[in-house]
Amino acid sequence: MSENIIVTTGIYDMIKEHVRKKKVTKQEEELLLLELKNAQQVLRRELPEDVVTVNRRVKIKDHTENKEKEYMFVSTTKTNNKKGKLSILCDVAVATIGRQVGDIINWPFKDGERKLEILRVENL
Numbered sequence: 001m002s003e004n005i006i007v008t009t010g011i012y013d014m015i016k017e018h019v020r021k022k023k024v025t026k027q028e029e030e031l032l033l034l035e036l037k038n039a040q041q042v043l044r045r046e047l048p049e050d051v052v053t054v055n056r057r058v059k060i061k062d063h064t065e066n067k068e069k070e071y072m073f074v075s076t077t078k079t080n081n082k083k084g085k086l087s088i089l090c091d092v093a094v095a096t097i098g099r100q101v102g103d104i105i106n107w108p109f110k111d112g113e114r115k116l117e118i119l120r121v122e123n124l
Contacts, residue, residue, distance in 0.1 A: 003038075005035050006051050006098050007040075007041060011053055012039060012041055016036060018094070019032050025110060028094070031107070035098065054074060055074060055124045059071075062116055063104075064112075074088065100121075103117070
C-alpha cells in the first residue's frame with residue numbers, strides 16, 4: 001500500500017476546498033487533512049498511470065460488501081450519472097483519490113466504515 005497519496009496540485013486544492021466547505025464528515029475531514037499533509041504533489045504529466053484521479057476509470061473491490069464495481073471519475077462539471085460519470089468529489093472518489101492499484105483503504109463512509117481495494121485504473 002502506498003504510504004502517501006499522489007495528487008496534482010489542482011486535485012490537492014480541490015480536496016482542501018471540499019474539506020473547508022464542510023462537505024465531508026468530521027472523521028473524513030481528519031483523514032483527508034492527514035493525507036493532504038503527507039501528500040506527494042506532482043505535475044499532471046508526472047502522475048503515475050495507476051493512480052486514482054480525475055478522468056480515469058477505476059475498478060474497486062468493496063471487501064465489506066464483497067462486490068466489485070467500476071467508476072469513471074470526472075470533473076464536477078462533467079458528471080453524468082446515466083453514463084456512469086461520477087464527480088471526483090463523490091464519496092468513493094474522495095476515499096480513493098491519490099491511491100494506486102493494489103492499495104487497500106479503510107474509509108468511514110456516511111453509512112459506516114468500508115474496506116476498499118483498488119483493482120485497476122485506466123485513462124478515459
